Amino acid sequence: MPSYSTNEFRSGLKVMLEGEPCAILEAEFVKPGKGQAFTRAKFRNLLTGRVWDRTLRSGESLQSADVVELEMEYLYTDGTEWHFMRMDDTYDQVSANAAVVGDAKRWLMEQNKCTVTLWEDKPISVVPPNFVDLEVKDTEPNIRGDTVAGGAKPATLSTGVTIRVPLFINVGEVVRVDTRTGEYVSRSKDP
Amino acid sequence: MTAEWRPAIDPQTLRERAALVWQIREFFHNRQVIEVHTPILGSHTVSDVHVESIRANGGFLQTSPEYFMKRLLAAGAPSCYQIGPVFRKGEIGKRHNPEFAMLEWYRLGYDAEQLRCETSELVNLVLGECSYQTISFQSLMRERFHVDVFHESNDSLSDIATEHGYQGGFGEQEILDFLYSEAIRQCDAERVFVVNFPQESAALSRTxxxxxxxxxxxxxxxxxxxxxxxxxxxxxxxxxxxxxxEMDNRKRVELARPPIEPDPRLLAAMKHGLPSCAGVAVGLDRLIALALGRDNIREVMTFPDGLA
Known part of the structure; x- marks a missing residue:
């Protein structure tokens, strides 16, 4: 792998720090009056999401991290692993465990296109599409005449997640959800 | 695609900068401190371990006008100031540009305390009035890290540096540099004079x-x-x-940096006799950026790195 000198540091660069892949968030050249020049940088650990503040001697290098983000299709889960397929002509498959899939699993529907981050070809994070269409499996029936604007009730969707939906939504309908906020957006336009 | 030709500074800021520089010149004029111009390209340069000069035409672009201004003083010049470009290789960042404007002045008969007082008056003029705290390097570090850096072992200073995210080398001076840069970054007081530095960083000051x-x-x-x-x-x-x-050059060689030949003309001038004086250099772009509320010095420079 190539390495990057501190003067090449820029936001978005993926490097190895303390044995773990990190993304550089920001980097600043620092030099006390008579002293050694440093580079003060913020790194986001791509495994844990934690942000590390680190200061390096200017001119030092960090190994680049073999990290790629790929659009992949979610295939299925066997309960312990979630399986994804590359959408290029290799159709290679990778599997991720529950810890890697994390909260994304609440939204994963077969054939969803997800952003999977691979480190040395192994998945380290899964981001679902921003919007998913999911079927309502269970919710209180709509009470006739109850059309108060802004009213909401819990509904359990096909992936098992429970969200708040408007009172007029019934079992069997497909709703669009924003996965970043977990909020109902609309009835699905293409049921 | 057309080349990026526009300056980094906008026309209004350009006017504001000019007005501040005018005020600074007036400040010195009122005090009978004369303006001088010395060469930007010189045959010799400073030996500071952590300052790299840019080579040009068989000599060096000056990193500060200090050597030349001291030769003027040794030859009988009165208290004087200079505003001009200086150069430092490889320094690029929010507060660094390889070429930047320096305001430097020398006061005959002043000691450091008198010059601090005058510096605060100049800064008040540009940034507005404010109170100034004076703290020694040792006390500043004690306040921030609860240790006496002059008497603490290198190992425990290394541990403190590591706790604060330091990933560099563990030479004694280097760790002090890191801790100092952390301490000033988080300084509570708005304007602080740090005084009495470790003698290793004396450069051209008395001890x-x-x-x-x-x-x-x-x-x-x-x-x-x-x-x-x-x-x-x-x-x-x-x-x-x-x-x-000579000591700087030993360290430079250790760090695989080129040694710097001492400037025989400066040494001859000092042998002849430099009058007792105090001098100070101000990063003019930084000062103007602060005055105009800009976070990045590029915004107050015409054509910074990448546009020059």
Whole structure:
């Protein structure tokens, strides 16, 4: 792998720090009056999401991290692993465990296109599409005449997640959800 | 695609900058401190271990006008100031540009304290009135890290540095540099003069004994965490300067940096006799950026790195 000198540091660069892949968030050249020049940088650990503040001697290098983000299709889960397929002509498959899939699993529907981050070809994070269409499996029936604007009730969707939906939504309908906020957006336009 | 030709500074800021520089010139004019111009390209340069000069035409672009201004003073010049470009290789960042504007002035008969006072008056003029705190390097570090850096072991200083995210080398001076840069960044007071630095960083300042400890009679002015000025009670002893250059060169060789030949003309001028004086250099772009509320000095420069 190539390495990057501190003067090449820029936001978005993926490097190895303390044995773990990190993304550089920001980097600043620092030099006390008579002293050694440093580079003060913020790194986001791509495994844990934690942000590390680190200061390096200017001119030092960090190994680049073999990290790629790929659009992949979610295939299925066997309960312990979630399986994804590359959408290029290799159709290679990778599997991720529950810890890697994390909260994304609440939204994963077969054939969803997800952003999977691979480190040395192994998945380290899964981001679902921003919007998913999911079927309502269970919710209180709509009470006739109850059309108060802004009213909401819990509904359990096909992936098992429970969200708040408007009172007029019934079992069997497909709703669009924003996965970043977990909020109902609309009835699905293409049921 | 057309080349990026526009300056980094906008026309209004250009006007505001000009007005501030005018005020600065007036400040010195009113005090009978004369303006001088010395060469930007010189045959010799400073030996500071952590300052790299840019080579040009068989010589060096000057990193500060200090050597030339001292030769003027040795030849009988009165107190004088200079505003001009200086160059430092590889320094690029929010507060660094390889070429930047420096305001440097020398006061005959002043000591460091008198010059701090005048520096604060100049800064008040540009940034508005404010109170100034003066704190020694040792006390600043004690306040921030709860240790006496002059007497603590290198191992425990290394541990403190690591706790604060330091990933560099563990030479004693390097760790002090890191801890110092952390300390000033998080300084509570808005304007602080840090004084009495470790004697290793004396450069061209005198050293003085304080509580049995030999320290550099130097000061740095820190404004909201940013170093704005660096001042010396000037060293007069050319022999001592030659010894320091030799020491710098030993360190430079250790760090695989080119050694710097001492400037024989400066040493000759000091041998002839430099009058007792104090001098200070102000990073003019930083000061103007602070005055105009800009976070990045590029915004107050015409054509910074990448556009020049």
């Amino acid at each position: 003085v004994s304080v509580d049995g400890l030999e320290v550099a009679d130097r000061f740095e002015l820190i404004v909201t965490g940013v170093e704005i000025a660096n001042g010396y009670y000037e060293l007069l002893d050319g022999g001592e300067l030659a010894r320091r250059i």
